[in-house]
Amino acid sequence: MTGLCAERVVVVTGAGRGLGRAHALAFAAEGARVVVNDLGVGLDGTGGGASPAQDVVDEITAAGGEAIAHGGDIATTEGAASLVAAAVDGFGRLDTLVNNAGFLRDRMLVNLDEDDWDAVMRVHLKGHFLPLRHAAAYWRAESKAGRGRRARVINTSSGAGLLGSVGQGNYAAAKAGIVGLTLVAAAEMGRYGVQVNAIAPAARTRMTERTFADTMAAPDGPGFDAMAPENVSPLVVWLGSDAAAGVTGRVFETEGGRITVMEGWRPGPTADKSARWTPAEAGDAALDLLAAAEPPHPVYGAH
Numbered sequence: 001m002t003g004l005c006a007e008r009v010v011v012v013t014g015a016g017r018g019l020g021r022a023h024a025l026a027f028a029a030e031g032a033r034v035v036v037n038d039l040g041v042g043l044d045g046t047g048g049g050a051s052p053a054q055d056v057v058d059e060i061t062a063a064g065g066e067a068i069a070h071g072g073d074i075a076t077t078e079g080a081a082s083l084v085a086a087a088v089d090g091f092g093r094l095d096t097l098v099n100n101a102g103f104l105r106d107r108m109l110v111n112l113d114e115d116d117w118d119a120v121m122r123v124h125l126k127g128h129f130l131p132l133r134h135a136a137a138y139w140r141a142e143s144k145a146g147r148g149r150r151a152r153v154i155n156t157s158s159g160a161g162l163l164g165s166v167g168q169g170n171y172a173a174a175k176a177g178i179v180g181l182t183l184v185a186a187a188e189m190g191r192y193g194v195q196v197n198a199i200a201p202a203a204r205t206r207m208t209e210r211t212f213a214d215t216m217a218a219p220d221g222p223g224f225d226a227m228a229p230e231n232v233s234p235l236v237v238w239l240g241s242d243a244a245a246g247v248t249g250r251v252f253e254t255e256g257g258r259i260t261v262m263e264g265w266r267p268g269p270t271a272d273k274s275a276r277w278t279p280a281e282a283g284d285a286a287l288d289l290l291a292a293a294e295p296p297h298p299v300y301g302a303h
């Protein structure tokens with residue numbers, strides 16, 4: 001196989017549909033052997049039935065590629081460990097991990113049940129941590145054994161996590177947490193040859209096709225279908241390849257034909273009294289600093 005990812009073994013979580021499926025197909029088209037993970041749950045994380053992972057494996061195989069299915073829950077130790085093992089046992093190695101699986105339980109904060117909080121934090125935040133943790137242990141062992149990999153991790157955040165989103169307190173908190181995890185992982189894992197970046201995508205999937213029906217709609221005619229999930233995958237494939245050498249700890253917004261580097265928290269205007277403020281003084285200082293600061297980007301859905 002030739003291509004940007006020839007010789008690479010890539011794991012994609014939640015790859016039975018939507019963005020993950022598009023990523024898996026795009027990696028395979030660039031020569032990667034792919035482990036297609038999907039638990040096969042409903043839009044709110046409940047129910048399920050047969051995992052759609054095998055369907056994507058069949059698509060890859062029909063196009064001349066190589067893939068295996070994994071139907072485990074990536075937010076469990078067993079699921080995450082067996083996912084890394086599926087790559088190593090099935091294809092002899094692991095080079096790239098794409099953390100993508102997840103679901104929504106949107107509610108306004110006053111109506112957000114503890115279960116809806118826990119389920120969304122679990123699938124996104126723990127569901128990123130556990131595969132990352134098991135892949136990282138594998139890459140550290142490989143590095144110590146003298147088989148350093150040019151390993152890559154692509155995490156999936158969201159505009160909701162970067163800027164906030166009304167009705168998505170659980171999801172926004174989890175997706176913001178994924179950015180923090182990405183920064184730490186990039187800093188800790190660089191010595192083992194592992195690069196870790198995050199994307200904030202937007203595309204038409206079952207997650208968005210109803211809530212944002214107008215913005216996500218496909219064009220009537222033959223024009224560019226900007227919200228097709230396949231438009232997000234090229235950047236993910238590049239970040240997951242050897243070609244992205246030196247790029248780590250960054251967050252990219254990607255949708256349609258547009259790629260944006262998101263610039264994160266950094267110190268703005270500052271004041272230092274070199275002594276303790278009174279509350280009234282602190283308030284005066286805060287108001288002066290706010291007057292000199294950039295206004296915040298609007299929260300999604302705020303009016």
Ligand SMILES: NC(=O)c1ccc[n+]([C@@H]2O[C@H](COP(=O)([O-])OP(=O)(O)OC[C@H]3O[C@@H](n4cnc5c(N)ncnc54)[C@H](O)[C@@H]3O)[C@@H](O)[C@H]2O)c1
Nearest residue numbers: 014018019039040041073074100101102158202203205207
């Ligand atoms: N679609 C968008 O516009 C958009 C925007 C921002 C972020 N995202 C993020 O992109 C990722 C993919 O979303 P999508 O839009 O393709 O949604 P999707 O519902 O089409 O796909 C998600 C897949 O994850 C699987 N999954 C859920 N829980 C799992 C678990 N515990 N273990 C394994 N698989 C599991 C589901 O079965 C499903 O096939 C998500 O993390 C989502 O939050 C999507």
